[in-house]
Amino acid sequence: MSSIVEQGYGVGDVISLLWFKRSLPRYCTHFMEICIMLCADHGPCVSGAHNTIVTARAGKDLVSSLVSGLLTIGPRFGGAIDDASRYFKDAYDKGLTPYEFVEGMKKKGIRVPGIGHRIKRGDNRDKRVELLQRFARTHFPSVKYMEYAVLVETYTLSKANNLVLNIDGAIGSLFLDLLAGSRMFTKPEIDEIVGIGYLNGLFVLARSIGLIGHTFDQKRLKQPLYRHPWEDVLYTK
Numbered sequence: 634m635s636s637i638v639e640q641g642y643g644v645g646d647v648i649s650l651l652w653f654k655r656s657l658p659r660y661c662t663h664f665m666e667i668c669i670m671l672c673a674d675h676g677p678c679v680s681g682a683h684n685t686i687v688t689a690r691a692g693k694d695l696v697s698s699l700v701s702g703l704l705t706i707g708p709r710f711g712g713a714i715d716d717a718s719r720y721f722k723d724a725y726d727k728g729l730t731p732y733e734f735v736e737g738m739k740k741k742g743i744r745v746p747g748i749g750h751r752i753k754r755g756d757n758r759d760k761r762v763e764l765l766q767r768f769a770r771t772h773f774p775s776v777k778y779m780e781y782a783v784l785v786e787t788y789t790l791s792k793a794n795n796l797v798l799n800i801d802g803a804i805g806s807l808f809l810d811l812l813a814g815s816r817m818f819t820k821p822e823i824d825e826i827v828g829i830g831y832l833n834g835l836f837v838l839a840r841s842i843g844l845i846g847h848t849f850d851q852k853r854l855k856q857p858l859y860r861h862p863w864e865d866v867l868y869t870k
């Protein structure tokens with residue numbers, strides 16, 4: 634680590650070495666750093682932040698509050714990056730049209746990972762997704778997986794306005810382009826990375842920054858024990 638710092642490298646280079654076991658070109662490390670900044674926080678109302686806030690307000694310590702939030706990261710929230718990369722890769726490599734891919738997923742009863750959002754819409758796109766796409770179109774040698782994901786989004790948006798390409802889908806498809814286009818990975822290595830599922834790690838790492846901030850906010854503001862409004866959870870027949 635000391636020699637990395639002495640050579641002026643950044644956190645993207647540290648991730649390259651520790652996760653991918655090699656130095657990656659600057660545009661790749663910059664891309665990872667942008668992902669981390671963009672995913673660091675999305676306000677106090679999302680699943681992870683909510684859990685962290687409730688835990689901090691129950692008087693628990695930093696680590697407990699942090700992991701409480703992290704435990705919500707999964708297939709619906711923040712942890713759809715790996716599955717998005719798996720499904721987009723499989724569909725693209727098989728030459729499926731977006732129609733065939735999306736309708737095939739529907740038949741299997743699987744929601745397309747990386748598509749859909751609670752508040753983002755076709756007419757209220759996610760700025761984070763646009764920023765990542767702009768960066769990749771400028772710096773990546775190829776964005777074929779991302780362009781495929783965009784075609785999938787065009788099709789899903791024709792079905793419903795909430796079915797946008799979300800930040801997980803953008804990172805999942807763009808990371809495929811990073812892995813394939815950088816020529817730094819063999820095909821079996823790409824399959825291994827996608828198969829094991831490295832990419833949710835980016836969201837976990839990033840969102841930890843925000844969740845730690847939410848913990849400190851609650852402590853600093855001396856917030857009392859949280860109790861949820863009844864009407865929000867009352868079960869009715």
Ligand code: ACO
Nearest residue numbers: 708709710711713744745746747748749750751799800801
């Ligand atoms: N693929 C196919 N259909 C979908 C998808 C999807 N990814 N997402 C929603 N729909 C459909 C639903 O089936 C539903 O139709 P139905 O009522 O006829 O069943 C309709 O769209 C409305 O869906 P809701 O359940 O109201 O959407 P909700 O807002 O609850 O879900 C969520 C949002 C969880 C993100 C959902 O879109 C989803 O599961 N997406 C895939 C997982 C994913 O990418 N998660 C990461 C989100 S980004 C982030 O967390 C940082």
Ligand code: LMR
Nearest residue numbers: 672674675679751752800
């Ligand atoms: C996030 O980054 O937390 C989200 O995209 C999820 C959300 O509902 O905002």
